[in-house]
Amino acid sequence: MSDDRHQFGDDPMLDDHAAEWGVEPVLALLGDAGEPPPVALRAGVIGRARAVRRPLAEPIDPPALYAARVRDLRRLLDSLTVRDWARRAHPYEWTVHGLVAHLLVIERYTATQFGIETPDVDGVDGLDDTHLELGATTIAHELERDPEVTAAAWAVAARRVVDLIESDTYRPDRPARLHGWPFSQSSALVARAFELWTHADDIRRATGRELMPPTAGELRTMSSFSVQGLPFLVQLRHPRAQVVPVRIVLTGSGGGTYDIGGEGEPVARLAVDVIDYCRVVARRIEPAELDAERAGDHHVLDALLDAASLFAV
């Protein structure tokens, strides 16, 4: 703050830029009170805003999203050094090499669920197919090999999924059960893209690299998929719960405003950065640690955030 500012004291009417913007005299002369506008004007202003929705980033299609996340991870793996592969990939016990071996298993598992012929994945029970228990034998085998060989095997498995979803045989509505969840192929791709982004960030964090946010369109696809599923997830977590109207505002590039839980005035509102929200969904941020603006009933919001990470595996 400049000395000039101090000379002006604590007058709340003025800030440093009032003069620059040519409004200093107006603000000073107007005083604190202003003048209440006609009551009907508020409805006109808000009504127009509801009628003229702000343009938001266009979500991209799930196949393009998945393919983009595969490309991102592939570029990252290509850049790793020998030392990088040996680093611990929090929050797991695995090294980066072990995490990529896990991804190889999950990519093969996904391919199987999409009807693509692929090497068997051990640990598949056809029920829950517990995520972190799949492919223990494969992971152990991969850890005996060169990390670049594991990365190449992962890339081949991911490529086979990409080839399918970019072909005419891809059917977005066809069921693709993943880890017990009754996904369609389309929603399974979004969930998988989410996981690829999360693990890419795990690797970047482990190797001291800067985190790379997805594009606005990618974020919009992932976050809207997650937010719109929240009422369903809350009911899974609390089977007797009555879902109530809530407004979720995801700020930042790729964000948006979502009214979920039915019609009516929201009983609660959460405003949070879209990437932070996604990290809660991915269990990389605890809901209690989330830097968010909460309004209305906090218990409703707590229940939503608690349920938000149910998909995370």
Add this chain to the structure above:
Amino acid sequence: MTVRSVARRARRPVGDLAPRRELRCCTVSDGIAHWERTLVARLVAGDDSALATIYDQYAALVYGIGVRLVGRDHAADVTQEVFAGLWDHPERFDATKGSLRTYLAMVCRRRCIDHLRRGGRREANERRGHDAPLSVAPNVDEAAMAMIDGERLRDALFVLPSHQREAIELAYFGGLTFREVAVHTGTAEGTAKSRIRLGLQRLAHELRTADEVERA
């Protein structure tokens, strides 16, 4: 606690997060700046309830400026334009350059000046229609300032020490920047700024006193 039991207790709509009066009596603090940044981020995300909160906070300011600059008949239109502009282009507000309050006042002033210009052109066209000679384009800043209860303002200006009055006249009527005022008056920029600011404080005080006397 289940969501159902929570919902039973929570059947009231979500309200503003910041009490209005508390904000108005605060200095432009980090807290307010953060609150404003959050609101504008919500606007960018398309949350119309953020616009409602901003409207409730600043509509009286915007409308008040409108009334003083373009008169009561047009102040509502100007106010609507200001908030519509904020909704359509919230990214134009840069929190690093000042407060939302000042930004809205600036936009309102511009809208008022546009309005006065349009009015001036209309008047000129009407005169042309009657074969009247073309008049010089009005000094809209001056016209705007004149409408801030012109007579009282002029009286108040004469209460100021001459160096403060001169600095204010140059900055506002003359449209000079602080630096240009400093050059024009042969003073340091800091001195010019403080003359303007002290003069405005004094002006505001004089006008408030005049109001109180009138009311009494």
